Amino acid sequence: MYKLLIHVFVLIILSPAQGQNKLPLNIPYSNIQRAILSGMPIDLNFSFRMDGAQICYTTDGTIPGKQSKKYGQLLHISKPCTIKARAFHPDFLPSEIKQVDFYNKGLKIDSIETTAANKKYSGNGPKTLIDNILGDTDFKSNYLGFNTDTAVIDLHFTHATKIKQVAISFGINQGAWIFPPYKITVRNHFGMVVGEKNISNANEPNNEYYRYIEMPIEGQQYNKLNITIETLSQLPQWHAGAGQKPWLFIDEVIVK
Amino acid sequence: MMDRRTFIIDTAMLATSISFPFHFFDHNKNIVFGHQNKRYTWDEHWLDGLINKPSVKDCHEMVFTDKKEVILLTNDTKNNILIFDKSGKLNRSWGHDFPGAHGMTIHNEAEQYLFITDTEKHQFYKTTLNGKILNTWDCPLETGKYSDKKAFVPTETAITKEGEIYVADGYGAQYITHYDRDGHIKNIFGGRGDGDEHLDNAHGICIDYRTVKPTLIITDRNRCCFKRFTMTGDFLEKIVIPGANMCRPVISGDYLYAAVLTSYNTGNANTGFVIILDKDNQLVSAIAGTTPEYKKGICQTMQQTVKLFKHPHDVMIDDEDNLYVCQWNSGQILPMKFVPYV
Numbered sequence: 029m030y031k032l033l034i035h036v037f038v039l040i041i042l043s044p045a046q047g048q049n050k051l052p053l054n055i056p057y058s059n060i061q062r063a064i065l066s067g068m069p070i071d072l073n074f075s076f077r078m079d080g081a082q083i084c085y086t087t088d089g090t091i092p093g094k095q096s097k098k099y100g101q102l103l104h105i106s107k108p109c110t111i112k113a114r115a116f117h118p119d120f121l122p123s124e125i126k127q128v129d130f131y132n133k134g135l136k137i138d139s140i141e142t143t144a145a146n147k148k149y150s151g152n153g154p155k156t157l158i159d160n161i162l163g164d165t166d167f168k169s170n171y172l173g174f175n176t177d178t179a180v181i182d183l184h185f186t187h188a189t190k191i192k193q194v195a196i197s198f199g200i201n202q203g204a205w206i207f208p209p210y211k212i213t214v215r216n217h218f219g220m221v222v223g224e225k226n227i228s229n230a231n232e233p234n235n236e237y238y239r240y241i242e243m244p245i246e247g248q249q250y251n252k253l254n255i256t257i258e259t260l261s262q263l264p265q266w267h268a269g270a271g272q273k274p275w276l277f278i279d280e281v282i283v284k
Numbered sequence: 285m286m287d288r289r290t291f292i293i294d295t296a297m298l299a300t301s302i303s304f305p306f307h308f309f310d311h312n313k314n315i316v317f318g319h320q321n322k323r324y325t326w327d328e329h330w331l332d333g334l335i336n337k338p339s340v341k342d343c344h345e346m347v348f349t350d351k352k353e354v355i356l357l358t359n360d361t362k363n364n365i366l367i368f369d370k371s372g373k374l375n376r377s378w379g380h381d382f383p384g385a386h387g388m389t390i391h392n393e394a395e396q397y398l399f400i401t402d403t404e405k406h407q408f409y410k411t412t413l414n415g416k417i418l419n420t421w422d423c424p425l426e427t428g429k430y431s432d433k434k435a436f437v438p439t440e441t442a443i444t445k446e447g448e449i450y451v452a453d454g455y456g457a458q459y460i461t462h463y464d465r466d467g468h469i470k471n472i473f474g475g476r477g478d479g480d481e482h483l484d485n486a487h488g489i490c491i492d493y494r495t496v497k498p499t500l501i502i503t504d505r506n507r508c509c510f511k512r513f514t515m516t517g518d519f520l521e522k523i524v525i526p527g528a529n530m531c532r533p534v535i536s537g538d539y540l541y542a543a544v545l546t547s548y549n550t551g552n553a554n555t556g557f558v559i560i561l562d563k564d565n566q567l568v569s570a571i572a573g574t575t576p577e578y579k580k581g582i583c584q585t586m587q588q589t590v591k592l593f594k595h596p597h598d599v600m601i602d603d604e605d606n607l608y609v610c611q612w613n614s615g616q617i618l619p620m621k622f623v624p625y626v
Contacts, residue, residue, distance in 0.1 A: 051312065054547075054555060054588040077574035078589045119315055120590055166549045204551055 053115045053123035056083050056099075062129040062238065064160045064280070069106040072128060074099050076115045085113035091125065108132045129240065133160055134282035135191065139184040142172060149173025149277065156279070157181065163199050163279035165237045167206070171199055174259070174276045181255040181281060188249035193284040194223060195242045196257070199277035200234070202267065207231070207274040208239050211258040219254070222246040231264040238279075255281070316625045317592065319576060322539070322560045322569035324607055324622035326592070330372040331618055338366050338374060343610035343619060345532070346600035347390040347398070349413065354600065356610060356619060357388040357400065364400075365415065370602055372621075378415035386455075387440035387488070387532070393447070401438040403455050408438045421451070424461045427472045440532050442489045442500065444515075452502060454486040460502060460517065473517030474502070481519040483511070485550075488532020488542075491515075494563045501533045501540070506550065510540075523565045527586040528573075530559065536601035538563045543596035543609060544573065547587040555588040556596040558609060571607075571622065593620075 059073040074083050083099035084092045089110040099113060108130050115123040142154040151172050152159070163170040172179075194214055200206055208230045214223035223245030245253075259276045263269045316323050340358040347355050353375060356366040364379025379385075384404025391397050397418070401408040410419040423436035430436055439454030447465035452474075460483075462471040474483045485505035492499045492512070499520060500513040509524040510533055529550050530542040540561040547555035557573035567576040567583055572592035577584040594614035601607055610619040 051315075052591045054591055057585065057587050075574075075585075076589065077577060077584075079575065081589070115589075166551070201551060203553055 050119070050121045052121040053078075053081070053117055055123045055126040056113050056115050058113070058126060058128055060128065061165060062131070062162055062240075063105075064131050064133050064162060064282070065106065065108060066133045066160050069104040070130065072103040072105050072111060074113050074126070078115075078117065080119070081115050081117045083113050083115050085111055087111055094122075105130050131195070131240070131282065132284075134195070134284050135189055136185075137183050137281070137283060138186045140281070141182045141184075143174070143176065143178070143180045145172040145179075146175055146275075154181075157281045160280070162197060162238075163277070165199075165201070167199055167201065167204070167277060171277045171279045173206075174278075175273050176276075177259060177261070179257045179259070179276055179278065181257070181278075183253045183255070183281065183283065185251050188251050189283075190247060191245060191250050191253070191283050192247040193242055193244055194253065194255065195240060195282040195284070196255070196278060197280040197282070198239045198241065199279055200236050200239055202233065202235075205263060205267075205269055205272070205275050206277050207260055207263070208241075209257045209276060210260050212241065212243060213256045213258075214243060214245050215254040215256070216248070216250060217252045222248070222253075231260055233266060253283070317571045317590070317622065318560070318625075319569040323625040324571060325625050327606075327621045327623050330621040331368075333372050334374060334618075337618070338363060338377060340366070340616050340618065342612040343597065343614075343617070344386050344612060345388040345598040346608055346610050346619060347388055348600055348602050349390065349396055350392070352603060354602070354608060354619070355388070355390070355398070355413070357382075357385050359383060359385045359404075365398075370604075370606070381417070382409075387438065387452075389441045389443055391443040391447070392445075399441040399443060399449070401441060401451065403437045403439065406433055406436050406438070406456075408441060408451055419467060421463070421467065424459075424469055424472065427459070427461065427469060429457060429459055429472055429475070439486070440488045440503075442491050444491055444498070450489055450491075450500060452483075452486040452489040454483075454488070454503070454505075458483040458486050460486065460489065460500075460513075462517065471517055473513070480511070480522060481513075487530075490533045490535055492533075492535055492540075494535065494538065501535075503530055503532060503542075505529050505531070505545070510542075521565075523561070525559060525561075525567055525583050525586055528557075528559055531597050534599050534601065536605075539568075540565075541599045541601060541607070543599050543611075544586070545595050545597060545612065547573075548585075554591065554594040556593045556611070557586070557588045558593070558596055558599055558607075559586070571609075 056074045056076040084096040086092045092114045111128045113126045137158045140154045210230045212225045216222050223243045225243045339362045341360040345357045354368040361380045363377035364382045364385045366377045367375045382402045384402040386403045387401035389399045398411045423433040437456035440452045442450045449463040453459045458476045460474040483504050487505045488503040512520040528544045529546045530544050534541045544557050546552045558571040560569040572590045595612045596609050597612040605624045607622040608619045
């Protein structure tokens with residue numbers, strides 16, 4: 029009889045079915061996906077109305093576990109940070125991580141010009157990119173959408189301004205053919221390259237909804253910066269629209 | 285040599301080896317989904333008896349017949365129609381003519397008939413339950429609302445007890461065209477726009493006989509609401525369920541059921557759930573969705589909680605209140621069955 033008991037015990041411990049047929053939770057809902065801090069604190073609210081569920085979060089970018097801070101009420105965010113939150117429930121696997129990023133406002137850009145965005149996705153014109161408002165995941169507003177080989181942005185500063193970094197925020201939704209850029213080049217008034225970034229994984233599958241790309245540039249005084257953003261020439265082979273032109277969505281340019 | 289005692293133990297071990305991985309750890313069996321008096325357990329095994337899984341693409345809609353069969357509509361032209369019994373046995377199949385099979389409604393006359401819409405062929409049809417096409421309707425050009433037959437992309441029909449037909453152009457120009465019992469056009473209303481009387485993804489339509497006079501309930505999916513109209517096309521009210529991109533309304537008893545394709549917006553993949561409203565239009569339960577909550581009479585934003593579904597596209601209730609859910613673009617999964625939890 030002991031053989032039977034041992035066998036049952038081993039089955040309980042080793043059964044591949046144990047735990048694996050638990051369903052995962054969906055990620056928690058948040059009132060904002062990411063935001064630019066312009067002086068006033070921003071209230072961040074998570075919700076996940078489900079009996080027995082608990083949202084746990086971190087503020088330092090680490091992965092939240094059951095032992096992390098328990099979300100109870102609004103978080104007042106006043107400093108740049110990355111909040112990561114997950115839902116937990118004893119009957120289900122934890123959710124994927126919900127990430128909410130808060131960025132500091134950049135230096136003042138006096139005027140901006142861009143190549144023509146697609147008419148359907150022209151936001152409020154070029155100023156869309158310097159209004160301190162980030163786009164949402166529905167891509168309906170606060171974006172400029174391009175389906176061209178390149179998007180070119182010219183930033184103008186009335187007074188020569190010392191700049192060390194250019195950051196550009198992109199909306200991503202590969203299922204909707206919206207991909208990250210392939211390459212970004214920043215030039216000065218004379219056309220000299222002062223910053224450059226290759227995005228090597230632009231054509232790889234991902235489930236991100238945005239990408240915030242920071243580029244160091246030669247720390248000089250500038251009256252003008254010219255930014256050339258190159259898109260993938262075509263959608264990659266793994267994509268349902270392979271061979272066709274991807275879209276590029278930009279919602280903000282921040283200089284520091 | 286094996287003695288009797290060893291034989292019994294080994295036989296018991298074999299039995300446990302066979303049965304344990306499939307049932308002993310059937311974790312989800314004990315999970316209760318939904319809320320209030322509309323809670324369910326998932327019968328994960330209702331189709332286990334299928335010897336060969338039938339070929340399906342998107343599983344778009346289902347109806348329940350008076351012979352207690354479950355009819356499933358798929359856009360797979362190997363077999364557009366699959367007919368199961370409640371135990372999950374596949375009784376028969378038919379249909380190779382509907383590459384864009386999308387909407388299916390059952391109608392009682394002397395016998396039962398199906399009304400099927402095809403979004404690729406820009407038509408809708410009346411068929412027998414055995415697959416004979418009796419009538420075909422094309423784009424209602426004579427209304428003057430269409431200049432191109434392909435602008436008509438019908439997603440659903442609703443048939444009155446008297447045989448009048450309403451067809452929703454949910455992937456096209458968003459009009460509801462009303463036909464008399466002889467199939468002639470009586471009226472057209474809805475269409476795109478921002479007014480209450482307009483529609484944006486009029487994905488489903490049904491007739492609500494719970495009201496004193498029958499009314500129409502029409503899906504306005506991109507705006508996360510149902511809209512109620514008179515039978516002559518006048519707007520009456522809006523039932524908003526924020527966050528719920530619902531498909532067609534399905535009324536059974538006092539309740540309205542609907543598959544919700546996605547949470548928040550239709551691009552938010554794999555986030556569907558199911559909603560159940562009472563006859564006062566109050567959301568009472570959500571299967572795999574957040575607990576319904578109202579503040580000052582306003583339904584709070586809903587979302588998927590558990591990844592039980594990917595893209596639910598229709599629900600069906602059988603004669604024992606079992607609930608079935610079929611799904612679009614969800615890995616060719618066959619319908620799921622849920623049993624009331626009491």
